[in-house]
Amino acid sequence: MSNFSYKDIYIEDGKTVLEINILPEKYCNFDCIFCPIGRSKYKIDTQKSFDEVESSLIELEKKIEDTKPELIFINSKGEALVHDKIEEIIDFIKSKGLSVRLLSNGYLLSKNEYIKIANKCDEVIGEIKVITEEHFQKVQRPIEGYTLEEYISNMAYFNKQYKGKFIFEITIVKGYNDDNKSVKKIKDVIKEISPDKVIVVRMDDEIFKKKLGVSDERFEKISKELLNL
Template sequence: MSNFSYKDIYIEDGKRVLEMNILPEKYCNFDCIFCPIGRSHNKIDTQQTFSDISESLNELEHKLMNNEVDLVFINSKGEALVNDKIENVINLVKSKGLAVRLLSNGYILGRVEYMKIANKCDEVIGEIKVITDKDFQKIQRPIDGYSFHEHISSMISFNKQYKGKFILEITILKGYNDSEEAVSKLRNIIDELSPDKIIIERMDDDRFKEKLGISDEKFHAISKALLNK
């Protein structure tokens, strides 16, 4: 039985994308209050062996051989880097001449062992949800000892040596990073990170939209301020 799961292939910027999850359940170093997957009962930042993935790799290879795919997007239930077989997945995709995109919350990208793995990917996405350590601890509920400063520093360290396309995904949350002061701080963080691309998101999950969502007008104004930086 395969331990991976997939979304239907979709088109993005003219490319056929296969999006996949390589974790059996949620394993993450954060426990964000707004996570659509739910609570983190397995809060870790070290690699784990989940099971033999021979069958899962065979299934992935079959999908790549029997479908027209340009890019494989590793978007998992948590932090995909904690799967100790992630390199096997990346190597398989690359052996087919295809591009790999990896989504990470970004906190462990600066660690040498994870940096080496992420460097194999053509695109890496890092995330920002807040702008202060107080809010980082309150709503992202990371592993004890984590700090917002280290979160940003880790992504900066990674991107300084990364040769691929680093994408910064910023989620605007009402009351946390939607003020003029907050947007100014986000602009400074963007300067420090120097991403190749910025994606601005907002809370669109109905379960959290009322508390954390922002209006269309405000979203467009903030997006303009950040994307025109």
């Protein structure tokens, strides 16, 4: 039985993309209050063994044959790097001659064992959602001992040695990082991390959109500021 799940194939920048979740349920090092998947029942930052991946890889191979993607996007329920077979999964995808994009929240990207895995990917996405330590602890509810400063420096550290395309995704959250002071701080973070590409998004989940979504006008203004550095 396969533990993987998939989204419908789509086209992005002229490439056919197959999006895959490799976790059976949510395992993450954060427990963000606005996570669309829900609470983190399993809050971890070390690798965990799930069922054998053989049947999942057989299913993935069939999916690849049927959909003929050019890029496989590993976008999982939580932090994909905690899957103890993620390196095997990436190697399998690469053996098919396909590019791999990995979404990680980015906190683990300074640890040697995770750097080694992420370096195998053609693209890695790191992200940020709040810009003060108080909000980081209150809203993202990380594993004890985590700090926002380390979170940012971990991504910067990783990207300095990374040869692939590092994408930095910034989520604008009303009341947390949409004021001018926060936008200035985010600009400084972008300069520190020095990503190859910046993506600015906002809350689009219907449950959180009303309370935490910024207006079209404000979002457009912030986006222009952050994308034109």
